[in-house]
Amino acid sequence: MFIAIDPESRIPIYQQITDEIRTLIARGTLREGTPLPTVRQLAADLGVNLNTIATAYRVLQGEGLISIRHGAGAAVTSRRATESNHEDLRKSLRSTLAQLILAGLPRTEIISLVAAELRELKAK
Amino acid sequence: MFIAIDPESRIPIYQQITDEIRTLIARGTLREGTPLPTVRQLAADLGVNLNTIATAYRVLQGEGLISIRHGAGAAVTSRRATESNHEDLRKSLRSTLAQLILAGLPRTEIISLVAAELRELKAK
Amino acid sequence: MFIAIDPESRIPIYQQITDEIRTLIARGTLREGTPLPTVRQLAADLGVNLNTIATAYRVLQGEGLISIRHGAGAAVTSRRATESNHEDLRKSLRSTLAQLILAGLPRTEIISLVAAELRELKAK
Amino acid sequence: MFIAIDPESRIPIYQQITDEIRTLIARGTLREGTPLPTVRQLAADLGVNLNTIATAYRVLQGEGLISIRHGAGAAVTSRRATESNHEDLRKSLRSTLAQLILAGLPRTEIISLVAAELRELKAK
């Protein structure tokens, strides 16, 4: 599991973890059935609190991306997230793009950026 | 000012407001020099507390997008946000794109979505 | 009157004005008896509200630095301010020096800075 | 934490607190990694509202001097403030020195004062 977190970031640690794992699943790096590290293991690896990992796993479970079997660890179940709020995702996309524009990036560069990221992801 | 907020959202209200205003500036709807509604006015319009708006304005001021003058209201100053962490923005973009993929959207549709949003924004 | 103000500054305009005039008096540029511009005149020159200038003059009058004669303008009365809170001044000095240190300026450079400013001022 | 505030002062309480903490950091009394009191703790100690402390901490965080981690308290991160406006600092210094001169302090005494304060600060 190649996960990097930044404890200093304003983004909650548990969310950094869900973001990373979600991306790994979307990229196909983590396939259906792949077992995830145990909560204890990952907590030790990342040097964070057990509850933090537990929260992250619970979120991913809620999205239907992983299944947690009591006493038997967690594993990737599917690449289909539950109907994440499309509207929320669009808002998030819109806000990020606006910030990139305000940061001075020309439109062409933003499109390249999006294309590059999409190349890493395995579309259905 | 056409701002819509969702009090039920998990995103803080003040942040929803900064997101909306940032987008309006990036779109050119709010131009340099355009005065913003007074804190009290916007608070009344949106049905939220005055301090919530004040917080939102202070954030935007910190980003250099608006200027607040005591006793004289606030106005848009620039279309350039401060050096927002490009790395953070990229992470945000990556995460959103991954979620769109996992939501089942085909790559072409995502690209259309991005293009549509970019069309609304006035690149520098 | 060579006064420059910055309407964008976080420091209140009236205080920028008192700071400037106080410095001009301490430097001897404005001597005892020198008439100050009328409130109207200075307000027009600086492009600010009449009340702002009036407030600034009132503060300086409170410190005993200028005298305001109704209908006859204001003039410098003395170079001795009333017992400004020495403790407050020391706190202000301490805070500013701390910020200069945190800004990375070496001690020697700060001393040069202080010496340079003092050279401009006419000690009693 | 030896912080003294004056509720009667015209300087906002949260700013008195940032000034004090900034000075403690510049003096080396608070070193990198040193944990700050919790928001609640300091609020109780100083007899002010919790939000007032939170505001002060947020300002210091914005300057890069401390790091706040949700659910895990705050700690000193660095002795370098962000590029504080050198020009603003110089103006502040100039104004304070002018007031000291007008208060009647001879130049030599002011220099001693500055030297004394600098001696307390640990230059980089």
Added chain:
DNA sequence: GTGGTCTAGACCACG
């Protein structure tokens, strides 16, 4: 009139 600060108290999010 404007924004700035502060309080008291509540509830939520995070680790």
Added chain:
DNA sequence: GTGGTCTAGACCACC
């Protein structure tokens, strides 16, 4: 238990 956000309401500072 930590910090984050929000409210309602007050008072002050500024223009």
